[in-house]
Amino acid sequence: MRKSLLLSGLGLLGGALSLAAFAADAPASKDWPTWRGAKRDAISTETGLLTEWTEAGPEVVWTADGIGRGFSSLSIAGGKIYTMGERKGGCFLICLDMSGKELWAAPVGKGDPNCTPTIDGDRVYAMDRNGELACVGTESGNVIWTKSFTKDFGGKMMSGWGYSESPTVDGDWLIVTPGSKDAMLAALNKKTGDVIWKTAVPELGDKGKDGAAYSSVVISNAGGVKQYVQLVGKGIVSSRAKDGQFLWSYNKVANVTADIPTPIIRDDYVFCSTGYGDGGSALLKVVKNGDKFSAEEVWYKPAKELQNHHGGAILIGDYLYMGHGHNNGFPVCVEFLTGKDAWRPGRGPGGGSAAVVAADGHLYFRYQDGVMALIEATPKEYHLKGQFKIKTKHGESWPHPVVLDGKLYLRDQHNLHCYNVKKS
Secondary structure, eight states, X not given: OHHHHHHHHHHHHHHHHHHHHHHHHSOSOSSBOSTTTTTTSOEEOOOSBOSOOOXXXXXXXXXXXXXXXXXXXXXXXXXXXXXXXXXXXEEEEEEEETTSOEEEEEEOOSSOOOOOOEEETTEEEEEOTTOEEEEEETTTOOEEEEEXXXXXXXXXXXXXXXXXXXXXXXXXXXXXXXXXXXXXXXEEETTTOOEEEEEOOOOXXXXXXXXBOSOOOEEEOGGGOOEEEEEETTEEEEEETTTOOEEEEEOTTOOSSOOOSOOEEETTEXXXXXXXXXXXXXXXXEEEETTEEEEEEXXXXXXXXXXXXXXXXXXXXXXXXXXXXXXXXXXXXXXXXXXXXXEOOSSOSSOSOEEEEEETTEEEEEETXXXXXXXXXXXXXXXXXXXXXXXXXXXXXXXXXXXETXXXXXXXXXXXXXXXXXXX
C-alpha cells in the first residue's frame, strides 16, 4: 500500500516536473517564424488553451482557399502567414493576413513544394522542390535574390521527392543543405545570397544514400563549439559554424529511401530517427577530444522498436514524445537518456503517420487520415483528451500543425483552416 502511494506520488511529481520543463523549454518568441517554431522544437508558448475536445472539434474561425498543391506547413510573424503552393504558372511563396486573405504571391520555381518558409524581419526565405532558393521581401513580395542548389553547388537529393528543408537564419547568415560532396551544407549572406563557406564531407558510411535529405538544420553548442547539425542521406552530419569545417557524422540511423525528421538537440546530446524498414532511432553524445569531435552512441533502437517516419519528435523535460512506426503514428513516450518506454498504448485514434506539435501541456497529433488528437504531455500515462476530423482532406494529411495566438492552423493542400483552441 505504502509502495503504491509512493509510486503514485512519484508519477504525479514526474508529471508536474514535465509540465514545468515544458514551460521552461518553450521558445520565447510569440511568433512561429520557421519550421517547428522559433527553436525548431515544435513547442508553442501558448497557454489558456482547450484541455478537451468534443467530437465536433474546436470552432473553425476561417478557411482560406486557392493556396495550391503542396505539403508545406506555415510560418507566422509580423501579423502575416506564409506558406507555399503549386498553382498554374509554377510554385509560389504565398503571404496571407491573419484573416486568411491573400496579400501577395511570389514565384519560386516550379512543382508542388515541401518547404516551410523562414521569416527574418523584412525578408522571407523559401525554396521549391528542385532546390531553387529565393529571398523575398515581406512587404512587397518582390524576389530580392535567388540561388540554385543544383546549378550553383552541384547539389542533389538522396531520392526523388524534392528538396524539403526550411532554411536556417543565424545572425547574418542563411544556412542551407545543397547536398553535394563539397557543399553538403553552405552558409550564405542572408542579404545578398553570396557564399560564405561550404562544408565538404568525407565518406559518411555504408547506410543510406548520398545527397541531402528531407530534414532541416538545428544549432548545437556541443563541446563548447557552435555547430550546425543536419540529417542528410547518409545520416547525421555536423559543421563548425564559424567556417563550415566538417566535425562529425553518424551513419547508423540512415535509410536508403528518405531520411526526414529534424534532429533534437539538448546540451551535448543529439536525438535522431528515420522511418522505413532500415531506419531506427538513436541518442548520441557529442564528445570533444582536443580539436577532434565524435558522436558516441548512448542508445540505439532498430526500426521495429522505435522510429519516426516524418511527423517529428518533441522533447519535453526528460521525455521524448512522437508517433512510432513507418506510415504509422503510434503514440509513444520514451525516456530521453535511456530510450525506455514511459507509455506505448498502441494504434491511437488516427491512421497513418502523425505530425506532432505541443502547446500548453498537450500534444497535437495530426494523423495522415485527417484525424486530429489531443494527448496530455505527461510521462505518467497515456491520456487522450479528444479527437476530431479535420474539415477537409484533399490528400495525405501531412503538413505539420501550428498553434499560435489561441489558434490551431492546419494546411490541407489548397485550403488552410484556422481553429479557435482558446478557452472561452
